[in-house]
Amino acid sequence: MTREEFQSATGALLREVAPMTLATCADNVPWASDVYFAASGFDLVFFSSLDSRHCRNLAVNPTCAVTVHAPVATWRNIRGLQMEGVAGLAATAGEKASALATYLDKFSFARDLMANPVSTVRTVFRAHAHVFRPARIRYLDNRLGIGARFSIDLADGTPVWPPRQEKPGLAP
Numbered sequence: 001m002t003r004e005e006f007q008s009a010t011g012a013l014l015r016e017v018a019p020m021t022l023a024t025c026a027d028n029v030p031w032a033s034d035v036y037f038a039a040s041g042f043d044l045v046f047f048s049s050l051d052s053r054h055c056r057n058l059a060v061n062p063t064c065a066v067t068v069h070a071p072v073a074t075w076r077n078i079r080g081l082q083m084e085g086v087a088g089l090a091a092t093a094g095e096k097a098s099a100l101a102t103y104l105d106k107f108s109f110a111r112d113l114m115a116n117p118v119s120t121v122r123t124v125f126r127a128h129a130h131v132f133r134p135a136r137i138r139y140l141d142n143r144l145g146i147g148a149r150f151s152i153d154l155a156d157g158t159p160v161w162p163p164r165q166e167k168p169g170l171a172p
Helices: 003-016 053-060 093-106 108-114 117-126
Strands: 019-026 029-036 038-040 043-049 063-069 079-089 127-141 149-155 158-167
Touching: 003 038, 003 063, 003 079, 003 127, 003 158, 019 043, 019 053, 029 043, 029 053, 038 093, 043 053, 043 093, 053 127, 063 127, 093 127, 127 158
Parallel strands: none
Antiparallel strands: 019 029, 019 063, 038 043, 043 127, 063 079, 079 127, 127 149, 149 158
8 A cells, every 4th residue: 555545545434534543541441432533644632521531541541542434334344543642732823723623614503603703612611622643543444455555644733654454454
């Protein structure tokens, strides 16, 4: 798989799929939560309450994992992303503004919410911008052969190319 093919395949999933599964861990107890996300490059933005279990876990241990997968009717069409990295609050005003713009660009319901000032104020005080930054991304696509996997590492958010084939797919 070439760099362009990897970018195209992963980019399509990041645009088309609304929720990601965020896996966190604190005190040796794992937890998985589905949250809506929007991509800025390979960084994934999500909004969540600081009181949520996954955000409390991230405050203690920012190392986490994410999966993004398209809904399919058969295992032969499974395709998705498995990522490991770190997540935390968008810290600066610039990061918060960028996160909000990224999220609003993907989700019209969020734009509609912003049109109601009373609702917006309530929501803003409950939901805070977070950014997941992957250190490794694995792309799985059974359409290329059962179990076909390709991966890249990222250094400070910058992909290390080319993608590596981890496992060739078996003929369906």
